[in-house]
Amino acid sequence: MKNIILARIDDRLIHGQITIGWLKKINVDTVVIVDEELRKNSFLSDMTKNAAPDNYKIKILTEKEFIDYYDGQESEDLLVLSKRPQIYESIQNKSRIFKEINIGNIGSKEKSKKIYKSIYMNEEEKKSIKNLLEKDCSIYVQILPEDSKIKIEKLI
Amino acid sequence: MTLLKFILLGIIYYIGNSTSFTLGIGYFTLYRPVFSGLLTGIILGDPISGFFAGAVINIFFIGFKSTGGSLKGGDPCLAGIIGAMIAISYDIPGVGALAIAYPVSGVGIIFWKYRLNLNSYYVKEGIRGLKNGDLNSINQYDIYYPQMSLLIFNAVLGSILSFIIYKGLGYLVNSSIDITKYLNFTGILLIILSGAILSINHKWKYTIYFFTFFYIFSIFFKFDPYLIPVIVALLTVQKNRRIKKSKNKFIELKKKDLYKSWFIWMNFTHSCYSYEKLQGFAFAHSMVPIFKRLHKKNKEKLFDSILRHTDYFNTEPNIGTPIHGYIIRLEEEDKSSKQIKEVKEGLMGVMAGMGDSVTQTVLAPLTTMAVIYGALTGEYILSIGGALIMAASVIYLSLKGYLDGYYYGQDALEERIKFSKNSRIVKLFPVIFITSISIIISKALLISINSISIENIKGATLSLLIFYFIFYFLLNKKIKEELLLVSVYLLGLILFIFA
Numbered sequence: 262m263k264n265i266i267l268a269r270i271d272d273r274l275i276h277g278q279i280t281i282g283w284l285k286k287i288n289v290d291t292v293v294i295v296d297e298e299l300r301k302n303s304f305l306s307d308m309t310k311n312a313a314p315d316n317y318k319i320k321i322l323t324e325k326e327f328i329d330y331y332d333g334q335e336s337e338d339l340l341v342l343s344k345r346p347q348i349y350e351s352i353q354n355k356s357r358i359f360k361e362i363n364i365g366n367i368g369s370k371e372k373s374k375k376i377y378k379s380i381y382m383n384e385e386e387k388k389s390i391k392n393l394l395e396k397d398c399s400i401y402v403q404i405l406p407e408d409s410k411i412k413i414e415k416l417i
Numbered sequence: 418m419t420l421l422k423f424i425l426l427g428i429i430y431y432i433g434n435s436t437s438f439t440l441g442i443g444y445f446t447l448y449r450p451v452f453s454g455l456l457t458g459i460i461l462g463d464p465i466s467g468f469f470a471g472a473v474i475n476i477f478f479i480g481f482k483s484t485g486g487s488l489k490g491g492d493p494c495l496a497g498i499i500g501a502m503i504a505i506s507y508d509i510p511g512v513g514a515l516a517i518a519y520p521v522s523g524v525g526i527i528f529w530k531y532r533l534n535l536n537s538y539y540v541k542e543g544i545r546g547l548k549n550g551d552l553n554s555i556n557q558y559d560i561y562y563p564q565m566s567l568l569i570f571n572a573v574l575g576s577i578l579s580f581i582i583y584k585g586l587g588y589l590v591n592s593s594i595d596i597t598k599y600l601n602f603t604g605i606l607l608i609i610l611s612g613a614i615l616s617i618n619h620k621w622k623y624t625i626y627f628f629t630f631f632y633i634f635s636i637f638f639k640f641d642p643y644l645i646p647v648i649v650a651l652l653t654v655q656k657n658r659r660i661k662k663s664k665n666k667f668i669e670l671k672k673k674d675l676y677k678s679w680f681i682w683m684n685f686t687h688s689c690y691s692y693e694k695l696q697g698f699a700f701a702h703s704m705v706p707i708f709k710r711l712h713k714k715n716k717e718k719l720f721d722s723i724l725r726h727t728d729y730f731n732t733e734p735n736i737g738t739p740i741h742g743y744i745i746r747l748e749e750e751d752k753s754s755k756q757i758k759e760v761k762e763g764l765m766g767v768m769a770g771m772g773d774s775v776t777q778t779v780l781a782p783l784t785t786m787a788v789i790y791g792a793l794t795g796e797y798i799l800s801i802g803g804a805l806i807m808a809a810s811v812i813y814l815s816l817k818g819y820l821d822g823y824y825y826g827q828d829a830l831e832e833r834i835k836f837s838k839n840s841r842i843v844k845l846f847p848v849i850f851i852t853s854i855s856i857i858i859s860k861a862l863l864i865s866i867n868s869i870s871i872e873n874i875k876g877a878t879l880s881l882l883i884f885y886f887i888f889y890f891l892l893n894k895k896i897k898e899e900l901l902l903v904s905v906y907l908l909g910l911i912l913f914i915f916a
Contacts, residue, residue, distance in 0.1 A: 276767075280770040281778050
C-alpha cells in the first residue's frame with residue numbers, strides 16, 4: 262500500500278525547497294520522480310539520484326512504471342514530483358491515484374502567463390489543471406511548508 | 418542623530434540587501450545582522466556595541482535560509498541595523514534590541530515580492546533591447562536599473578524606519594515606564610524560543626542531551642573560547658582527492674574569458690532576480706564574455722546565443738558553478754541548443770538541492786556562529802576567522818566549479834556531488850551545530866540575565882526550564898511558531914509586570 266504524503270508539480274524537481282524545506286517537515290521513505298525524459302537520460306538521472314539527500318529511496322519512473330509501482334505490494338510513504346500538470350492528468354485518467362496536488366514552481370516559457378509568484382502556465386497546462394479538478398483532485402499552491410495553501414481555483 | 422546618519426543607515430540596508438558587487442560573499446556576511454550591526458555601529462561611532470547587538474540578534478536568525486525566491490520571517494539585515502541603532506542610542510542590551518528589531522524587520526520581507534515583480538519588468542525590457550541588437554541593454558537592465566531602484570527604495574525605507582523607531586522609542590524611554598526591562602524580558606524569551614526551534618528542527622535523536630550538556634558545561638566551567646573552533650577544525654579537515662580524468666583544452670576561448678564570466682555571475686546572480694526568470698537573466702549576462710569571443714564575427718549568432726540563455730534558471734550560485742563551466746564547454750564545441758537546454762534544465766535543480774543543503778544549511782550557520790561567538794566574548798580573531806572562511810569558501814567553490822566544469826565536463830559535476838556529500842563537515846553538522854548553539858545561547862543569556870536583575874545561576878536554570886517547556890510541550894505538539902512568538906511578547910509583559 263502506497264501512501265502519498267505530498268504530490269507536487271515543480272519543474273526543478275529535487276531542489277532547495279525540497280531538500281531544506283519540505284523533506285525537513287514531512288516524513289516519507291521514497292521520493293518518486295515521474296519524468297520520461299529524465300528516465301531516458303542516464304547521466305542526468307544518475308546525477309539526480311546521487312545528489313539527492315541520503316536516507317531516502319529515489320525512484321525515477323515513467324507514467325506507466327509509476328502506476329505499476331503504485332499498485333505494488335510494498336508499503337511506502339511517498340513524495341511524488343513531476344514537472345508538468347499534464348503528467349498528473351494522464352496518470353489520473355488511467356487510475357485515480359491523486360486526491361491532492363501541490364504546485365510549487367513552473368518556470369515561465371513562451372506564451373505562459375503568471376499565475377502566482379514563480380508559477381507560470383500556458384493554456385495547455387491550465388486545461389490539464391481543470392481536468393484534474395474534475396477528476397476528484399484538489400489542487401493548491403504552497404511553495405514552502407510554512408506557506409498557507411491557496412486553492413488553484415482562485416488563481417486561474 | 419542627524420539626518421545624514423539615518424540616510425547612511427538606509428544605504429547600509431541597500432548594501433546588505435542587494436548582495437550584488439560582493440562576489441557572492443555579501444549574502445553570507447553583509448546581509449546578516451552581526452555584520453549589518455557592525456556597520457551600523459561604525460556609522461554611529463560605536464562599532465563594538467553595534468557588533469555585539471548584531472551578534473545577539475543574529476542568534477535568532479541563525480537558521481535563516483532563502484530558496485528559489487521564497488523568503489519568510491524577518492529581514493536579517495534590517496533587524497541588525499534597527500537593533501544596533503537602538504542598542505547604541507538608548508543603551509539597551511542586545512536582547513532588548515532583538516525584541517524590537519525582529520518585528521520591525523518583517524517590514525523588509527513585505528516588499529520582497531514587489532522587488533521580484535519589478536525585476537520581471539526589467540528583464541522583459543532587457544530582452545527587448547537584446548532583440549533590437551543592443552548589447553548594452555543587459556548591463557542596463559541586469560545591473561543599473563534594478564540596483565538603482567533598490568538603492569533608492571531601500572535607502573528611503575531604511576531611513577524612514579530607523580527614524581520612526583528612533584523617535585518612538587525615545588519617547589517611551591523618557592516616559593515613566595521601564596520599557597528597557599520589558600524588552601529585555603521579551604528578548605531573553607525570544608533567544609530561548611529560537612534555541613528550542615533550532616533544536617527541534619534538527620531531526621537528530623541526541624539533540625536535547627547535547628544541548629543540555631553543553632549549556633550547563635558553559636555556564637559552570639570557564640574554557641578557552643578557541644577550544645570548540647579548534648576541535649571543529651581538526652575534526653572536519655580533509656584532503657580532497659583530485660579527479661584524474663583527461664583535461665579538455667581551450668579551443669577558441671581563453672582562460673580570462675572564464676574568469677570574466679565567473680566575475681559577472683558571482684557579482685550579479687541576484688541583481689535582477691525576478692519571479693519570471695529567477696537567475697535566468699544573470700546566467701545570460703555571465704555568458705556575454707564567452708559569446709563575444711566565440712561569435713565575434715557573427716553578430717546574429719552572438720545575440721541569438723545570449724537570448725537563448727535568458728531562459729528561466731535557478732541554482733545554488735556557488736556549488737552550482739560546474740554547470741556554467743560545462744555549458745561554456747558545450748557552447749565552445751557548438752553542441753545543439755536542444756542538448757544544452759536539457760543539460761541546463763536537468764542540472765539546475767540537482768545542484769540547487771544539494772548546494773543549499775551545504776552552503777545555506779551548513780557553511781553559513783557555522784561560520785556565522787564563529788563570528789557571533791567572537792563578538793560575544795570579545796575574541797575578535799574568531800569573528801575575523803569565521804568571516805574569512807566563509808569568503809574563501811565562496812570564492813574557492815565557485816571558481817573551482819567554473820574551471821573544473823569547463824575542463825572536465827560531466828566528471829566535474831560528479832566530483833562536486835561526491836565532494837559535497839562526503840564532506841565531513843556536512844556529516845558532523847548536527848553535533849557541531851547543537852554544541853555551538855547551546856554554548857552561544859548560554860553565553861548570550863548569561864550576559865543578558867544581569868540586565869533583568871536576576872542572579873546568574875538562577876536565571877540560567879530558569880531559562881533551561883523554559884526551554885524544556887517550549888521544546889517538549891509546545892513544539893512537539895505542533896503549535897505554530899507564529900503563535901509562540903506572539904505568546905513570547907505577552908509573557909514578557911506578564912513577567913515585566915510581576916517582576
